Amino acid sequence: MKDNFLNRTFVIAIILAVFTTSCSNVDDSVGPSQIDTTPPILNELDLYLRNSFVIPYNIDIQYKWDINDTSVNRFLHPPFQSNVKPMATLLQDVWIAPYTAVGGVNFIKNIAPREFILSGGFNYNPNSPTITLGIAEAGARITLFNLDELDYSSIVYDEDTNNDFEVQLSIVGPISTVHHEYGHILNQNVPFDPAFEKITPGDYTAQWFNRSNEQARELGFITAYASNQPGEDFVEMIAQMLVRTRADYDALVNSISSQQAKDAIRLKEQFVVDYYQDNFDIDFYALQELTSQALIDAVN
Template identity: 40%
Template sequence: MKIAKIYKAALMSGILLLASCAHEEQPKESWLDFSVPNKTELDKWIGVNFLDPYNINVYYIWNQNLVDNNRYLYPPKGDKVQPAMEVVKKIWIDSYSTIGGADFVKKIAPREFVLVGGINLNTNGTVTLGLAEAGQKVTLFQVDNLNKKNRANVTQFIHTIQHEYVHILNQTKPFDEQAWAKLTPTGYTTSWYTAAIATSRNLGFITSYARLSIYEDFAETAATILTSSKAEYDAILASVTDATAKANIKAKEALVVKYYRDAFNIDFYALRDEAQKNTDFVINN
């Protein structure tokens, strides 16, 4: 009987509570803002050159959910965004579209670019120039420091994009990892940043960062060739004094060329030449 009384009391309380709520003043409109912000001229330019043709969005307004909040990072200056993305469009997208076909980047590309104004400094003293995440998002750092008239500066910037895009291509179609791993199996190290580039090249690696893993090695080899003229790349090879190391770098180059041909029907050297032509255009215009 006691349980029945408690239940009855609870039921009556619930009825009273509902009646009370029914008489309270209800909100007449939502506090959420569903309005669409006005597009700036920069937003329209991004839409015409990236979002509409390639389904690639460019985030330059700060969003803490898109970056590592444990780092001291900040958004790019407004007047630096379009020049940076013009470099990306001309040297990366246009080169692949010309050699790989008009739909190549439309089919295989990151769907988001996140732009950061300054450097991304690591605890070991190295600097992260770019990040590719799950083949969908690429973060580019040091956008504020890009100087389109400085070839070395443009080359470093576009090297980051070429490198990260190679990772995306590898996620689509893997390269011959077994063949690659046999070339310089003992040279990989997590302490790659302690070695001078000349030392790394005389161990069979195109850059010191290439020594981190076979995946970074492949991406660095491809990106270095794509951001160098034939003469510049020949000079790199000429600087390698160890015959075995030079042979291994050439063997890696051959695997890159074969990968692009077999996986995507792309002439890698034609792609290199197109990228160099477009780099010249960026610097001279």
């Protein structure tokens, strides 16, 4: 036993000797950083975005193209530089300011996407008659498309036109997208009541685009896209209420023929109102008044 112990000690000693001497000539001094730390060139727009979004809210408005920010399989292009500031101003006026007014100065600072990606053209979905209006990723990033196509002097709701593209070409398009995607981010922080999914459980479909908004409303969905799945339904309720005055929203609901559908939408509305009140202490109707008025002010 003793011999065995000695032999083992001997072996370990040899191995240690080899390891501790093998790197004896390495220079252990630490040199300067080899990464390029040159500050980027900041133009006037960059400084505006830094001062208005990065510093106060830690939100980066990214308008310079990075191929990794969007799908490499889509044909997308960056926006005109001149179209960035109008969108940034719009975000401040119709999203940040109202939420700050009703939720407190830290609301957007605490719960917000850390990055907005702005893309100039429409994002067409391959093999589908649809376009993607925006993308929310893990509560951290919202991507907005078709920035260059927007008419900043126009408010068009889907009930005002037979052509949904006209909605997307007015500021209602991107702002409803922002409210929609921000709704997802709020849901990622605090899930909504699962009972919401039981209100109109039988009519959700992946082929939602085969329905018109009018048909969807007669089934108890505020838009056709809301009938895709409950998660989209919930945030579509948020978005469609926040881009309309309460009177316009009420008129829209009252225009639905089916009483059952009207009741379903009113019940969904109550879920949304309670969600904001119970989880964030926000009066949703007060928020609606501010967001809808800001939208009207933006075009005037």
